[in-house]
Amino acid sequence: MDSSTGRTVAWVIGGRDTATFRRLYAKVQHLENCIFYTDDWDAFAKVLPKDRHIIGKSHTVTIERDNSNTRHHLGRMTRRTKVVSKKVEMIDASMKLWCALTTPETFQQYQETFLSIFM
Secondary structure, eight states, rough: OBTTBEEEOOOOOSSSSHHHHHHHHHHHHOOOOOOOOEEOOOHHHHHHHGEEEEEEEGGGGHHHHHHHHHHHGGGGGSSTOOOOOOHHHHHHHHHHHHHEEEEEEEEEHHHHHHHHHHH
């Protein structure tokens, strides 16, 4: 997550293991002049460059809040759901839609289209 904009930069779908985190890091390692703030999970220390990695809960509040909001608003992220597909493609599509709709400019475009149809 970009702390200055609050926008999600990248995500991957998988277990909470080092291999999954390596896939996530592969998506963001090209970013320059950024610092990675994480909690004290071993995979972070194994993968992230030490000079760009800061461990501590004080800088992870924004991402934890975003994770909580995503789980709250996307029922497919909860356990034992029978209502929706858990296929990787559907989860990824839901994440793309969620990220788009939580961007005010994008949401406004969808809202105007919706209102023009029903008003």
